[in-house]
Amino acid sequence: MNILADPIELARDAVLYSHENKSLLRFIACGSVDHGKSSLLGRLLFDARLVPDDQIETLRKDTGQLTGPDNELDFSLLFDGLAAEREQKITIDLAYRFFATAKRKFIVADAPGHEQYTRNMATGASTAELALILINAQSGLTQQTRRHALIAATLGVRHLVIAINKMDIVGYAQDVFDAIERDFRAFATRLGDVELIFIPVSAKKGDNVVHRSRAMAWYRGPTLLEKLETVDATPRAAKAAFRMAVQWVSRPTPDFRGYCGLIAGGIVTPGQEIVVQPSGQRTRIKEIITAGGELARATIGQSVTLTLTDDVDVSRGDILADAAAPASVSDRFNARIFWMGQSGDTGALAPGGRFHIKLGTAKAAARIAGPIKLIDLAEDAAIKPADSLLSNEFGLCTLELDRPLAADAYDDNRDTGSFVLIDAESHDTVAMGLIERASAEEQAAPVRTSLIGHVALRVARLFGARESHSRSIAKALSWRFTGSFDTFIIGWLITGNSKVAGSIALTEIVTKIALYYFHERAWALVPWGRR
Amino acid sequence: MNDITFTTAQARASYLDQLEAESIHIMRETAAETDKPVMLYSIGKDSSVLLHLAQKAFYPGKLPFPVLHVDTTWKFREMIEFRDARAKELGLDLIVYINQDGVKRGIGPFTHGSELHTDVMKTQALRQALDLYGFDAAIGGARRDEDKSRAKERIFSFRNAHHRWDPKRQRPEPWRLFNAEKRKGESIRVFPLSNWTELDVWLYILRENIPVVPLYFAKPRPVVSRGGTLIMVDDERLPLEPGEQPELRNVRFRTLGCYPLTGAIDSTATTLDDIIRETLDSRFSERAGRVIDKDGAASMERKKQEGYF
Numbered sequence: 001m002n003i004l005a006d007p008i009e010l011a012r013d014a015v016l017y018s019h020e021n022k023s024l025l026r027f028i029a030c031g032s033v034d035h036g037k038s039s040l041l042g043r044l045l046f047d048a049r050l051v052p053d054d055q056i057e058t059l060r061k062d063t064g065q066l067t068g069p070d071n072e073l074d075f076s077l078l079f080d081g082l083a084a085e086r087e088q089k090i091t092i093d094l095a096y097r098f099f100a101t102a103k104r105k106f107i108v109a110d111a112p113g114h115e116q117y118t119r120n121m122a123t124g125a126s127t128a129e130l131a132l133i134l135i136n137a138q139s140g141l142t143q144q145t146r147r148h149a150l151i152a153a154t155l156g157v158r159h160l161v162i163a164i165n166k167m168d169i170v171g172y173a174q175d176v177f178d179a180i181e182r183d184f185r186a187f188a189t190r191l192g193d194v195e196l197i198f199i200p201v202s203a204k205k206g207d208n209v210v211h212r213s214r215a216m217a218w219y220r221g222p223t224l225l226e227k228l229e230t231v232d233a234t235p236r237a238a239k240a241a242f243r244m245a246v247q248w249v250s251r252p253t254p255d256f257r258g259y260c261g262l263i264a265g266g267i268v269t270p271g272q273e274i275v276v277q278p279s280g281q282r283t284r285i286k287e288i289i290t291a292g293g294e295l296a297r298a299t300i301g302q303s304v305t306l307t308l309t310d311d312v313d314v315s316r317g318d319i320l321a322d323a324a325a326p327a328s329v330s331d332r333f334n335a336r337i338f339w340m341g342q343s344g345d346t347g348a349l350a351p352g353g354r355f356h357i358k359l360g361t362a363k364a365a366a367r368i369a370g371p372i373k374l375i376d377l378a379e380d381a382a383i384k385p386a387d388s389l390l391s392n393e394f395g396l397c398t399l400e401l402d403r404p405l406a407a408d409a410y411d412d413n414r415d416t417g418s419f420v421l422i423d424a425e426s427h428d429t430v431a432m433g434l435i436e437r438a439s440a441e442e443q444a445a446p447v448r449t450s451l452i453g454h455v456a457l458r459v460a461r462l463f464g465a466r467e468s469h470s471r472s473i474a475k476a477l478s479w480r481f482t483g484s485f486d487t488f489i490i491g492w493l494i495t496g497n498s499k500v501a502g503s504i505a506l507t508e509i510v511t512k513i514a515l516y517y518f519h520e521r522a523w524a525l526v527p528w529g530r531r
Numbered sequence: 532m533n534d535i536t537f538t539t540a541q542a543r544a545s546y547l548d549q550l551e552a553e554s555i556h557i558m559r560e561t562a563a564e565t566d567k568p569v570m571l572y573s574i575g576k577d578s579s580v581l582l583h584l585a586q587k588a589f590y591p592g593k594l595p596f597p598v599l600h601v602d603t604t605w606k607f608r609e610m611i612e613f614r615d616a617r618a619k620e621l622g623l624d625l626i627v628y629i630n631q632d633g634v635k636r637g638i639g640p641f642t643h644g645s646e647l648h649t650d651v652m653k654t655q656a657l658r659q660a661l662d663l664y665g666f667d668a669a670i671g672g673a674r675r676d677e678d679k680s681r682a683k684e685r686i687f688s689f690r691n692a693h694h695r696w697d698p699k700r701q702r703p704e705p706w707r708l709f710n711a712e713k714r715k716g717e718s719i720r721v722f723p724l725s726n727w728t729e730l731d732v733w734l735y736i737l738r739e740n741i742p743v744v745p746l747y748f749a750k751p752r753p754v755v756s757r758g759g760t761l762i763m764v765d766d767e768r769l770p771l772e773p774g775e776q777p778e779l780r781n782v783r784f785r786t787l788g789c790y791p792l793t794g795a796i797d798s799t800a801t802t803l804d805d806i807i808r809e810t811l812d813s814r815f816s817e818r819a820g821r822v823i824d825k826d827g828a829a830s831m832e833r834k835k836q837e838g839y840f
Contacts (some may be wrong), residue, residue, distance in 0.1 A: 019545075019547075019730075019734050020545040020546075020547060020734075020738070021545060022545065022546050023545075023546060024546035024549050024550075093683045093698065093701065094683065095675075095679075095682040095683045096675045096682055096725070096726065097676075097682065098675070098676050098726065098728045100728070100730070104546075105546045105731075107726055119703050120703065122703075122705065123703045123704060123705045126705035126706045127705075127706060127707075247556070247559040247560060247563055248559045248562060248563050248589075250589065250591070250592050251592070252591050252592035252593065256591065258591075260559055260588075260589075261556075261559075262552060262553075262555075262556040262707070289590075289591070290587070290590070291586065291587040291590035292587075301548075301549055301552055302548070302552050303551070303552040303553075303555035303556050303559075303588070305590070316563055340703050356712065358708050358710065361560075361563070414706065415706065415707065418705070418706045418708065419708065420703075420705065420706075420708045420710060422710055422712055427710070427712035427713055427714065428702055428710075429702045429703050429704070429705075429708075429710045432703070432705045432706075
């Protein structure tokens with residue numbers, strides 16, 4: 001180690017330091033068509049002095065506005081990128097934008113407003129920590145606003161910034177702003193645990209975007225940029241239990257075996273006891289290897305290579321999890337599904353549909369078992385029975401896999417609780433899936449990782465299937481008394497001895513109640529012949 | 532094992548660490564989910580970062596895929612020298628592919644125009660190379676901040692059997708769940724640097740001490756000015772107009788490609804710090820110096836549909 005600092009090194013560190021300490025915030029910008037989203041994002045970049053001169057020049061040419069102050073350009077034209085979008089003057093696909101201020105780097109998923117492109121909005125929300133939802137002050141809350149807020153909250157976005165735009169057109173009136181805030185808050189009871197921030201803005205004039213508005217002195221909260229720069233960007237799973245899906249097994253030499261992956265939850269340290277899921281083998285972490293050297297600990301979001309103390313069987317698709325708080329392992333999951341199939345065979349999701357599932361780094365075959373319920377986004381997420389899910393619809397269903405996989409509830413961990421369904425023929429990604437928290441009954445079932453393999457899981461499921469245990473026991477008892485009375489009568493008729501007949505029947509009650517119970521639970525697992 | 536030094540992992544996690552971790556994740560997914568991946572190496576700064584990330588992703592192992600350079604035969608000489616030196620130093624499995632048919636036809640930017648040259652020597656050449664070797668995934672260094680149409684492209688970007696990109700049929704890409712499934716003959720372009728910006732690339736090069744082509748640093752070079760673009764006279768193939776005299780100007784390049792199609796900028800930036808300061812202060816976007824990107828509105832989108840990277 002050098003004691004004297006190298007001046008070049010010092011200069012290098014100074015430049016790096018000023019940038020490196022920035023954090024990263026991913027957010028999604030959404031809202032109804034014509035509520036001014038592209039203009040607001042353009043204004044944000046322009047006022048933060050992040051639009052290069054040659055792009056402003058192009059903007060002038062595109063708008064045919066070759067003179068006049070830059071401040072009045074149509075900033076929405078900075079963004080629409082595809083030829084079809086420029087022709088139709090709408091945003092179709094999700095675009096990613098980047099900008100950095102002195103405090104943060106931002107990755108913005110710029111989502112289209114039209115309902116038929118909601119799938120692109122859902123994709124953008126899946127990785128966002130914050131959603132910027134635009135509302136036109138003139139029109140107030142729309143169906144699409146509610147829809148976007150519900151989707152963002154469902155996908156785990158924790159902060160909703162509601163920017164009420166075009167305040168200049170309504171004369172910067174506070175009562176307009178207040179009325180929209182009231183409406184939104186009344187609806188937002190549906191959204192669960194999210195932070196709501198309301199900001200009155202004018203994208204066109206630049207009020208409360210980067211610069212504080214002089215026309216709205218009644219507003220005391222942060223400007224849009226202030227909020228974006230200060231919101232807590234830590235992923236929820238940072239405090240969750242350790243999880244890592246194995247991506248790649250590294251075997252550069254015969255005596256080295258490392259498991260590569262991106263940490264999806266919590267913290268890992270050498271010596272920590274872990275469990276390999278779904279197999280259930282327990283072992284300990286030996287080293288955390290990176291190209292920059294071994295680490296004493298690694299946290300969520302880091303790509304690492306782990307070595308283990310024991311020679312256990314681990315391959316791509318397995319999850320390494322904290323042994324004290326493992327993921328649940330099952331070949332049956334309840335999930336919220338967002339259907340994205342567009343036409344033909346993938347136009348709708350129906351019971352019995354078969355797909356490839358990608359959950360973490362694992363793949364399996366999946367089947368939609370049992371009925372589907374629709375989460376009606378048009379009616380504040382009311383749950384209704386449905387025959388199928390159409391494109392851009394959210395629903396609930398049960399998936400049956402051809403092998404057990406490890407997973408968490410989506411609300412606990414976005415990475416280990418999410419999956420996509422892939423159409424086996426076209427290979428298109430047709431659905432996003434969010435694992436539901438297991439019900440109390442399912443959690444009580446001994447479906448745990450200490451049991452090995454599929455057979456053990458099948459047996460364990462005898463105690464955790466569709467019919468409740470008390471119902472199975474009640475059925476066993478009622479049948480037994482009917483059946484045993486019959487045995488007693490027949491025994492008496494044949495032997496002529498009521499005592500012998502009585503003891504046969506009594507013994508039978510005890511043994512057959514038990515047999516019936518198991519027989520019933522076994523049948524409960526067989527879907528064949530059910531309607 | 533590669534003779535290469537990496538900086539020690541920092542205790543704090545900066546946004547550069549996050550970008551790095553995500554890019555590594557993308558490369559590992561590509562290697563695991565496709566049959567025959569290849570990494571495209573265009574010698575520029577993005578390729579340098581890409582290569583560095585790949586080495587980190589598979590450390591302590593070697594790269595599980597070869598590296599492909601599509602040579603248009605019009606690259607700066609310094610680029611080719613740099614490429615060969617790096618390949619030797621790192622022990623890369625380097626494939627250099629040239630469209631021989633284009634060479635036979637004498638295709639060049641001066642005789643045939645930038646559009647045809649790029650199509651034949653770059654786009655067609657890339658398609659030929661991928662087909663020849665049967666690569667089903669090509670990892671490239673494109674970034675979403677480079678162009679409007681790139682901003683809409685997926686990280687795993689699907690191409691049909693004719694290498695066409697269909698912007699209307701892109702697969703949704705939620706979370707970190709990349710879908711690499713495809714039919715025989717179809718392929719995927721993978722962009723691990725999608726979420727990086729030009730500044731991020733330079734900061735990372737500085738932090739990790741990654742070697743780059745010296746053309747990025749300012750020094751007196753012979754240039755001619757054509758339609759406001761400074762073209763370097765890299766060899767005798769550049770036809771001088773009557774009375775045109777190359778002048779020695781202190782210039783550097785923000786992007787590197789074919790020398791007749793890449794504009795230099797006046798600059799005094801001789802160190803990485805200088806470059807970063809210049810990037811921060813710049814009022815012009817990076818590709819402003821590229822001749823080919825100006826071939827008509829929406830030119831990048833069209834080129835990409837035809838199979839351009």
